[in-house]
Amino acid sequence: MSSNSASVLAGALLRQEVLDLHAYHVQDSSGYIKLDAMENPYPVPPALRAEIAEVVAAAAINRYPDPGAVTLKEKICDVTGLPKGMEVLLGNGSDELIQLLAMAVNKPDAVLLSVEPSFVMYKMIAIFTGMRYVGVPLASDFSLDLPATLAAIKRERPALVFLSYPNNPTGNLFSAQDVMQIIEASPGLVVVDEAYYAFARDSFIPHLARYPNLLVMRTFSKLGMAGLRLGFLAGSAAWLGQLEKLRLPYNVGVLPQLVAEKLLAHHDVLLQQAEQIKLDRAKLYQQLREIAAVKVYPSEANFLLFRVANATVVFNGLKQRGVLIKNLNGGHTMLTDCLRVTVGTPDENEKFIAALQETINQSA
Ligand SMILES: *Cc1c(COP(=O)(O)O)cnc(C)c1O
Numbered sequence: 001m002s003s004n005s006a007s008v009l010a011g012a013l014l015r016q017e018v019l020d021l022h023a024y025h026v027q028d029s030s031g032y033i034k035l036d037a038m039e040n041p042y043p044v045p046p047a048l049r050a051e052i053a054e055v056v057a058a059a060a061i062n063r064y065p066d067p068g069a070v071t072l073k074e075k076i077c078d079v080t081g082l083p084k085g086m087e088v089l090l091g092n093g094s095d096e097l098i099q100l101l102a103m104a105v106n107k108p109d110a111v112l113l114s115v116e117p118s119f120v121m122y123k124m125i126a127i128f129t130g131m132r133y134v135g136v137p138l139a140s141d142f143s144l145d146l147p148a149t150l151a152a153i154k155r156e157r158p159a160l161v162f163l164s165y166p167n168n169p170t171g172n173l174f175s176a177q178d179v180m181q182i183i184e185a186s187p188g189l190v191v192v193d194e195a196y197y198a199f200a201r202d203s204f205i206p207h208l209a210r211y212p213n214l215l216v217m218r219t220f221s222k223l224g225m226a227g228l229r230l231g232f233l234a235g236s237a238a239w240l241g242q243l244e245k246l247r248l249p250y251n252v253g254v255l256p257q258l259v260a261e262k263l264l265a266h267h268d269v270l271l272q273q274a275e276q277i278k279l280d281r282a283k284l285y286q287q288l289r290e291i292a293a294v295k296v297y298p299s300e301a302n303f304l305l306f307r308v309a310n311a312t313v314v315f316n317g318l319k320q321r322g323v324l325i326k327n328l329n330g331g332h333t334m335l336t337d338c339l340r341v342t343v344g345t346p347d348e349n350e351k352f353i354a355a356l357q358e359t360i361n362q363s364a
Contacts, residue, residue: 017127024124032324033351035342038168038196038303040224042273042345048266055258065254072257072264079267080218082234086208089240092251094195094219094231095121098162100246101191101215101233102129105159113158115144117169117332119193122162134158137334142170142297144178150185159188165204166196169328169340171299173200183211191233193217196301198274199281208235215239222302223270225263228256277302281343287353293360303342310363311337317359323352 011019027036044052069090076088091097102112102125112126116135126133136152139145153161161182166173183190190213192204197218204216219231230252233240263270281299288296288306296306308314311329318325325342328335341352 015130017130021124021128024121027324029324032319032322033344033348034324035344035348035352036324036326036340037226038222038301038342039226040222040270040273040277040302041342041348042224042276044224044263045269048262048269052259052262055262056255059254059258061254063254065250065252065257067249069252069257072252072261075261075264076232079264080205080234083206083209085236086205086234087237087240088232088234089243089247090252091231091233091247093221093229094193094217095125096251097217097231097233098122098125098191099129100243101160101189102126102131104243104246105189106131107159110159111156112160112162113152113156114162114164115149115167117142117328117335119162119164119168119195120331131160138167138170140334142167142172142334144174144182146178146181149178149182153182153185153187157187161186161188161190162193163190164193164195165202166200166300168195168301169303169305169326169335169338171297171301171303171305173202173300176202176204179204180207183214186213189213189215189239191215191217195219195222198223198271199278199302200300205234212236212238220260220263224273225260228260230256230260274302277343280346280349283346284341284343284349284353287349291357291360293364294356303340305338305340307338308360309337311339313363314356314359315339317363318352318355321355321358323355325352 029036073088098121106129110131111134112122112131113134114122115138123133123135134152134156136149137145163174163179194203194216197203204214208214208216215233215235217231217233285296285304288294288304294306294308296304311327315327326340328338328340
């Protein structure tokens with residue numbers, strides 16, 4: 001069969017929602033200072049690498065992984081300080097858990113609600129699982145528009161609400177009081193997505209026992225394990241026992257389990273890196289504030305959102321100078337001329353600021 005007839009066949013067989021989707025685009029980053037994807041810029045320390053090499057060498061990769069991932073789960077409960085009675089469900093990254101949750105609640109006409117602008121996967125996953133998606137705009141300072149959100153919850157009765165806490169791509173932490181009101185007003189499940197917990201000053205994990213419709217989702221991607229693909233949901237056994245049925249039995253492989261166990265045994269090392277990143281975030285924020293042509297927004301994550309006169313010109317200017325960040329222009333209307341930069345090492349941040357200053361001076 002020619003590829004032409006394959007594409008005719010695909011067009012006839014695939015669901016319209018799939019045909020209409022734009023693939024999640026990942027830019028080619030080879031050779032650039034990579035400040036586009038909220039990765040931890042620090043490699044694993046050498047002593048720890050040797051330990052990892054040892055467990056990997058001895059790993060039984062001819063066997064299926066432990067389907068219950070018992071040792072890893074214990075380690076996670078340990079370092080997370082989960083309240084008594086709460087459990088975890090592991091995902092191949094937290095993206096997989098968003099999909100699992102959508103599949104679980106997707107009755108006919110079920111609604112997935114989030115705020116905008118926020119993490120784009122909420123909307124994408126709603127669409128490709130066939131849920132109806134409702135996005136409530138944030139206020140102009142990117143805080144929650146509580147009256148509009150509560151009105152939308154009353155009107156749409158969402159089965160699933162996602163709140164990114166802190167929010168990606170705006171970086172701010174919503175008011176905890178507002179989030180609690182949303183949890184209390186929601187007839188469905190509310191998932192607080194704490195992908196950036198290591199860089200923020202607050203968490204909803206201590207509130208898990210208080211709200212029967214609350215789950216907290218975390219990932220280790222932003223803490224230095226993006227390559228391992230490991231996320232988790234924390235909540236009561238009543239929820240997780242049901243959701244566990246939808247988890248594919250071997251979704252976290254032997255090597256990610258072993259390596260994550262090792263890394264979490266040295267959780268303090270990762271947290272120290274996060275503390276360093278927070279200090280560097282403050283410095284970078286100050287440097288961006290001092291550039292007249294830049295408006296930078298406060299952040300409790302490992303990235304900063306900022307606005308310029310022409311984001312695409314600045315994005316390309318940085319790229320020509322070897323620095324790759326994220327251009328958010330052309331996405332949500334509230335992000336017109338916005339760019340997002342991940343906090344890198346002090347040296348990477350200096351190079352970014354120098355390249356930004358050059359680009360702005362040249363285009364002025
Ligand atoms: C990065 C990110 C995720 C996804 O993380 P993975 O575990 O790498 O899939 C989820 N939510 C938010 C808000 C993120 O920024």
